[in-house]
Amino acid sequence: MKKMAIVLAAGQGKRMKSKLYKVLHPVCGKPMVGHVIDTVRDASCERVVVIVGHGAEAVKERLGDGAEYALQAQQLGTGHAVMQAKPLLGSEEGITLVICGDTPLVSAATVEAMMERHIREGAAATVLTAKMDDPTGYGRVVRGDDGAVLRIVEQKDCTPEEAAINEINAGTYCFDNRLLFEALESVTNENAQGEYYLTDVIGILQKKGKRVAASLLKDPSEAIGVNDRMALGEAERLMRQRVNAAHQANGVTLIDPASTYIEAGVTIGADTLIYPGTVLRGSTAIGEDCVIGPSADLTDTIVGAGSTVRQTVGEGAVVGEDCNVGPFAYLRPGTKLGNGVKVGDFVEIKNASIGDGTKVPHLSYVGDAVVGKGVNIGCGAITANYDGYNKSVTEIGDNAFIGSNANLIAPVKIGDGAYVVAGSTITHNVDENDLAIARARQVNKPGYADKIRSRAKAIKEKKNGES
Ligand code: UD1
Ligand code: CA
Numbered sequence: 001m002k003k004m005a006i007v008l009a010a011g012q013g014k015r016m017k018s019k020l021y022k023v024l025h026p027v028c029g030k031p032m033v034g035h036v037i038d039t040v041r042d043a044s045c046e047r048v049v050v051i052v053g054h055g056a057e058a059v060k061e062r063l064g065d066g067a068e069y070a071l072q073a074q075q076l077g078t079g080h081a082v083m084q085a086k087p088l089l090g091s092e093e094g095i096t097l098v099i100c101g102d103t104p105l106v107s108a109a110t111v112e113a114m115m116e117r118h119i120r121e122g123a124a125a126t127v128l129t130a131k132m133d134d135p136t137g138y139g140r141v142v143r144g145d146d147g148a149v150l151r152i153v154e155q156k157d158c159t160p161e162e163a164a165i166n167e168i169n170a171g172t173y174c175f176d177n178r179l180l181f182e183a184l185e186s187v188t189n190e191n192a193q194g195e196y197y198l199t200d201v202i203g204i205l206q207k208k209g210k211r212v213a214a215s216l217l218k219d220p221s222e223a224i225g226v227n228d229r230m231a232l233g234e235a236e237r238l239m240r241q242r243v244n245a246a247h248q249a250n251g252v253t254l255i256d257p258a259s260t261y262i263e264a265g266v267t268i269g270a271d272t273l274i275y276p277g278t279v280l281r282g283s284t285a286i287g288e289d290c291v292i293g294p295s296a297d298l299t300d301t302i303v304g305a306g307s308t309v310r311q312t313v314g315e316g317a318v319v320g321e322d323c324n325v326g327p328f329a330y331l332r333p334g335t336k337l338g339n340g341v342k343v344g345d346f347v348e349i350k351n352a353s354i355g356d357g358t359k360v361p362h363l364s365y366v367g368d369a370v371v372g373k374g375v376n377i378g379c380g381a382i383t384a385n386y387d388g389y390n391k392s393v394t395e396i397g398d399n400a401f402i403g404s405n406a407n408l409i410a411p412v413k414i415g416d417g418a419y420v421v422a423g424s425t426i427t428h429n430v431d432e433n434d435l436a437i438a439r440a441r442q443v444n445k446p447g448y449a450d451k452i453r454s455r456a457k458a459i460k461e462k463k464n465g466e467s
Helices: 032-042 056-066 078-083 108-120 177-184 200-207 229-249 448-466
Strands: 003-009 047-052 068-071 095-100 125-131 140-143 149-153 167-176 212-216 279-281 297-299 312-315 329-331 342-345 347-354 359-362 365-371 382-384 394-396 407-409 412-414
Touching (some): 032 056, 032 095, 108 212, 347 359
Parallel strands (some): 329 347, 342 359, 347 365, 382 407
């Protein structure tokens, strides 16, 4: 049977008090509606129609052409929203899943089980429900004495008896596609909010004698609808647990899952160990057998197998295999470390490639540079890549030795095996295997230290006498 999905994402989300449209708020780094789209795709829905309205362009841009779109120009309710998909899906035969764009925790397994049940029971509609300790804000599922679902009543339309029901509508449904669009024709807006409710379709089908089934969630937290920032925080916490558990199941050790923040798009190899306070974002990809953290903050960063990255901020960086980074390193965009590279404390690297086995152990800035293999960059040595207007490149050949506190004024090229003496300010290229020294020659004045001291003492005493 053909499976389709309609994702409701046209609302503004006033209760979020935000400039960002509700369904674009990220949960573990991915917009809520992105989680929902992934879920319906994983549940093998062939056609996915997203109803857009508020922020339509922004939502479409974020989701791309992985879905079809229908515009709901005015937000007249969830039933009205689904109606906007009629020109696209109205003539299809099959099952249509309707799901809210603000329920990011509904899992693909849940949707699949629900669809199977819907087919097995030959239902016209199946609604996903959950029993909540506090059902406030959700639609209540009203069942008859025989347990059959009669209708759904919105919070604002509830009688006190209905308000006491703790089984809620999760906002996810399966419908027979034809019956859905037919029933929507009879939905009115005569209710507390003056909206066309999708939930009324359940009562309409039931009254017509059609079979309405319900699928009760084992884990009610999947049903969380994110209407405000409190629910957003809760969804984030639950999603984080889910993401962390998936990595643990794949063989990743998290020393303290509760203080490990891994976004949904991150991949991690088996036998990697993650210490607390670590934040892994975006498309970060960590290899096997790594040690990450404590307190590593890596965004869109690739780390090769066997590397250690401690107390480091990485953005758009690539770290090779068996590297040792940190503590307190800053890898900025365009950083590319080869294999076996050491980047130590208080080192900043930007737009620079560093060859295999090279060491930048302490207090260096390496920007806009191409550094060869087996190079040693001494403590405090830096590239001066910027003249206030232009960025220039520093090239350092294989096995070169850059002494401590050297300034390499770009553009400049240090040849293979060359030796730059500590404290040098290098403005001219250094050829292969040459030694460069660019600093004032040392002069020692015997006994002069005492002379300096007596002079300084005299000045101080004179001042004290005057005051
Ligand atoms: C809705 C359900 C409620 C259920 C809850 C589950 C209705 C009438 N109520 O309530 O029974 O318990 O979800 O989370 O369906 N939207 C549109 N166009 C509109 C209105 C809403 O696209 O005109 C979208 C919103 O962007 C949102 C979703 O539909 O993603 C749900 O709308 P929302 O206003 O959050 O409904 P709830 O009050 O949460
Ligand atoms: Ca909602």
